[in-house]
Amino acid sequence: MSRKSKAEKGYCPSLAWFARQTDPFQTPELILRRLKSETSESKFLEWKQTPPIGSNVTLRTKYRVVKAIVSFANTEGGFVVFGIGNKGEWIGFTRSELQQTDAAALAELINGCISPEITGINYAQLKDGERIFPILHVPPSGRLPHVTTKDIQEKLPDGQHVFHLNKHAVYCRYTAKSDLATPSQYERIISFRTEYLRAEMLRRVKEIELPSFQPNPKSGGASSHTILRVSYGSKDPSLPAVRITRNPSEATGLIVQEELSGAIFEEINNVVNANNLLANNRPEFVMGEEIYYRIYAERQHVLITSASRDLLVGASTRKFYGPALYWVLRLAPSEIVQLMENVLQKEKSIHNRFVCRLAVLIGPRVASWLKDRLDRQWAKHPQPPEHYFAYKKMLAKRGRVDPRLVALQIGINSDIELPAEGKTVSSGKLLESSQLVGVSLSKACLAVFNGDKSQRSLCRFLDVMTYGAEFAEREEAVSSVLETKKE
Numbered sequence: 479m480s481r482k483s484k485a486e487k488g489y490c491p492s493l494a495w496f497a498r499q500t501d502p503f504q505t506p507e508l509i510l511r512r513l514k515s516e517t518s519e520s521k522f523l524e525w526k527q528t529p530p531i532g533s534n535v536t537l538r539t540k541y542r543v544v545k546a547i548v549s550f551a552n553t554e555g556g557f558v559v560f561g562i563g564n565k566g567e568w569i570g571f572t573r574s575e576l577q578q579t580d581a582a583a584l585a586e587l588i589n590g591c592i593s594p595e596i597t598g599i600n601y602a603q604l605k606d607g608e609r610i611f612p613i614l615h616v617p618p619s620g621r622l623p624h625v626t627t628k629d630i631q632e633k634l635p636d637g638q639h640v641f642h643l644n645k646h647a648v649y650c651r652y653t654a655k656s657d658l659a660t661p662s663q664y665e666r667i668i669s670f671r672t673e674y675l676r677a678e679m680l681r682r683v684k685e686i687e688l689p690s691f692q693p694n695p696k697s698g699g700a701s702s703h704t705i706l707r708v709s710y711g712s713k714d715p716s717l718p719a720v721r722i723t724r725n726p727s728e729a730t731g732l733i734v735q736e737e738l739s740g741a742i743f744e745e746i747n748n749v750v751n752a753n754n755l756l757a758n759n760r761p762e763f764v765m766g767e768e769i770y771y772r773i774y775a776e777r778q779h780v781l782i783t784s785a786s787r788d789l790l791v792g793a794s795t796r797k798f799y800g801p802a803l804y805w806v807l808r809l810a811p812s813e814i815v816q817l818m819e820n821v822l823q824k825e826k827s828i829h830n831r832f833v834c835r836l837a838v839l840i841g842p843r844v845a846s847w848l849k850d851r852l853d854r855q856w857a858k859h860p861q862p863p864e865h866y867f868a869y870k871k872m873l874a875k876r877g878r879v880d881p882r883l884v885a886l887q888i889g890i891n892s893d894i895e896l897p898a899e900g901k902t903v904s905s906g907k908l909l910e911s912s913q914l915v916g917v918s919l920s921k922a923c924l925a926v927f928n929g930d931k932s933q934r935s936l937c938r939f940l941d942v943m944t945y946g947a948e949f950a951e952r953e954e955a956v957s958s959v960l961e962t963k964k965e
Contacts, residue, residue, distance in 0.1 A: 490508060490511050490512050490515070491508075491512065492512075493512055493513070493516060493520070493522045493523060493557070494521075494522055494554065496509055496512060496522075496557075496615075497522045497550070497554060497555035497556050497557065497615070497617065497618070498554065498555050498617060498618060499617065500598065500617060501600050501615075502600070502615055503600055503602040503604075503613075503615070506602065506604055509604075510604050510606065510611075513557065513559055513613070514568060514606070517566065518566065518654065519654035520653065520654055521553070521554070521556070521651050521652070521653055521654070522550075522554070522555065522556040522557065522651075523556060523557050523559065523654075524543075524546045524556065524557070524558045524559070524654075524656075525558075525559055525562035525566065526539060526542075526543065526558060526559070526560045526561075526562065527560075527561070527562060527563060527564065527569070528560070529560055529561075529571060529575065529576055529578070529579050529612060530543055530558075530560055530579055530584055530612055530614065531578050531579045531580060531583050531584060531587075532575075532578040532579065533578065537630070537632050537642060538632065538640075538642055540587065541591070541630045541642035541643045542642065542656075543558055543587075543588075543614070544587065544588050544591050544592075544643060545642070545643060545649055545656045546558050546651075546656050547588050547596065547599070547614065547616050548588075548591075548592055548596070548624050548626065548649045548656070549649040549650050549651040549656035549657075550616045550618075550651055551596045551616050551617075551618065551619040551622065551624050552619065552622050552623055552624055552648060552649060552650045552651075552659070552663075552667070553618065553650045553651040553663075554618050554651070555615075555616060555617045555618040556615075556616065556651060557613055557614065557615050558613070558614040559611060559612075559613050560611060560612040560613070560614075561609065561610070561611045561612065562611075568606060568609070568611070569609070570606060570609025570610055570611050571609065571610050571611070571612070572609070572610070573610060576603065576610060576612065579612055581601045584599075584601060584614070585599060590628075591626055591627060591628050591630070591643060592624045592625060592626055592627060593624070593625055593627050594621050594624065596616060596619055596621075596624055597619075597621070598616070598617050598619075599614065599615070599616050600614070600615040600616075600617075601613070601614055601615075602615075620674065622667055622670060622671070623648045623659070623667050623671075624648075625646060625647065625648055626643055626644060626645055626646065626647045626648075626649070627645065627646075628643060628645055629641065629643065629644060629645040630642045630643035644658075648663075648664075648667070650663045664764075668764060668765060668766070671765070672765070672766065672768070672769060747779075747780060747781045750773065750780065750781075750786050750789070750790075762789075762792075763789055763790070763792070763793035763797060763798075767798045767800070767926075768926065768927050768929075769927070770790075770793050770794065770798055770800055771800060771923040771924075771926040771927045771934075771937065772923070772924070772927040773790070774794075774800065774801055774804070774920075774923045774937070775920045775921075775923035775924045775927065776920075777804045777805075782805075782808055787805055787808050787809070790802075790805045791805045791806060791809065791817065795817065795821055795829055795832055796820070796821060796824075796829055799828055799829055799831075799832065799934075799938070800934065800937065800938070801919065801923070801937045801938055801940070801941035802832065802941070803836075803941050803942065803944070803945040803946065803949075804941070804944075804945055806836070807945060807948055807949070811952060811955035811956045811958070811959045812959050814836075814840075814952065814956055814959075815956060815959045815960060815963070818833045818836065818837070818848075821833050822851070825855070825863065826863040828865075830863070830865040831865045831868065833848065834848065834865055834868060834869040834872060834885075835872075835885040835886070835942060835946075836885075836949070838872050838873075838876065838881055838884050838885040839881050839882065839885050839942070839946045839947075839949040839950070840949045840950065840952055840953050840956055841881075841949075841950055841953030841956075841957070842876065842877070842953075843953060843957040843960075844953060844956055844957060844960065845872075845873060845876060847957075847960050848869070849869070849873060852866055852869060868887065871887060872884050872885065872887060875887075880909060880947075881946065881947075881950070882909065882942050882943055882946040882947060883905060883909075885942055885946060886905075886939060886942055886943075888905050889905065890904070890905055890906040890909070891904055891905070891906060892904065892905040893905075894908060894939070895936075896918050896922075896936075897922075897925065897933065897936075898918060898921035898922065898924075898925065899914075899918060899921075905943075908940075908943050909943065912944065915940050915943040915944045916944045918940055919937060919940035919941060919943075919944050922936045922937045922940060923937055
């Protein structure tokens with residue numbers, strides 16, 4: 479006798495399992511059995527007595543549904559079942575009672591209140607006997623956090639106002655209720671976004687099929703008289719050679735081309751925006767150092783606003799000691815002065831080295847201002863910090879070599895190892911090749927993102943080599959601000 483299947487034995491997966499599925503309504507009898515076996519609302523289940531859409535549906539009910547859906551998406555998924563009484567009894571509706579219930583209107587209601595939109599919401603009307611039960615299912619989202627974009631409030635008969643939905647809120651699901659995210663939920667969301675970003679940053683491969691190889695009849699069967707040009711996209715000698723030809727009849731095989739998805743650049747800006755929301759719009763970078771380096775690797779694609787610029791400048795110059803000059807170049811002269819003063823407030827912080835380099839790069843007048851300030855602070859101090867002595871060495875070489883070499887305290891023949899390129903290059907060669915240093919900077923930032931923290935100092939070095947020369951144009955304006963502050 480054959481064994482009975484789990485379904486035949488009455489086995490039914492947990493509601494948590496169903497909540498995680500892309501479409502649990504593919505087995506309507508099974509999901510209905512599971513839902514009917516639940517004795518109360520839970521982390522994965524919310525009950526509503528009225529239909530989701532209709533003239534008798536209150537504002538409170540509509541937006542409590544939205545709140546539940548958002549919280550399910552931001553947590554582990556879940557279901558909203560309509561037609562359930564106050565004590566959990568399955569009442570349901572007739573077909574005529576659901577005439578105004580429209581799946582498209584439901585989706586519009588939900589996604590009209592949040593950003594980004596929730597995709598993958600499932601809607602079904604399941605029958606139990608003669609009664610119909612509308613059910614909304616949302617799986618755990620891959621695009622969290624979903625944040626509300628509207629304040630929904632209602633004036634009660636007694637004149638009081640009650641909020642059904644708060645703008646800029648992140649709701650999550652806890653036991654049987656939906657509420658604002660806690661610090662631990664924020665930590666979970668940040669961790670998820672970090673891993674999601676890693677996956678999104680992978681290169682995708684496109685295959686372009688070319689016509690099959692056909693021997694040229696005029697050449698005696700084989701293409702023995704064809705002039706071959708062999709190109710290698712890699713130093714790996716085991717890879718096949720590629721024939722470059724204008725003659726379609728001589729083409730064969732596949733060309734595999736790697737390119738970055740354009741959506742990646744949107745994702746970079748989504749991360750910056752999500753950080754602002756998670757930090758309650760405070761200029762605090764909460765995504766972590768690795769994500770900061772990933773953003774800097776794609777710095778040219780970041781949408782620069784005053785808020786994002788200040789956030790990223792602050793993260794790099796006061797928190798991580800990371801590459802920052804691309805952002806600083808977007809600051810006004812007064813903001814550059816304020817940045818230097820803010821960093822210098824922490825007297826022995828390692829970030830003061832950044833200010834020393836910046837002053838040298840901008841020009842002699844700003845460098846002299848910083849010298850006077852540091853001398854007043856440290857010249858007679860028994861134990862000055864290391865950056866004070868390093869800055870004196872920088873000034874001793876000022877005017878004789880490129881300011882970038884002065885700021886980095888290296889010579890023109892210093893050897894610089896570029897792990898991503900697999901070679902060592904002299905600093906003089908790097909000064910001549912802005913493209914090489916810019917690409918190497920991005921690759922080094924990616925290496926840090928992937929866990930190689932030893933390349934953080936290389937990132938700071940290449941940052942100076944890439945953007946340091948552009949600061950000389952700002953000397954006059956920055957010096958004028960400093961003169962005004964003296965007055």
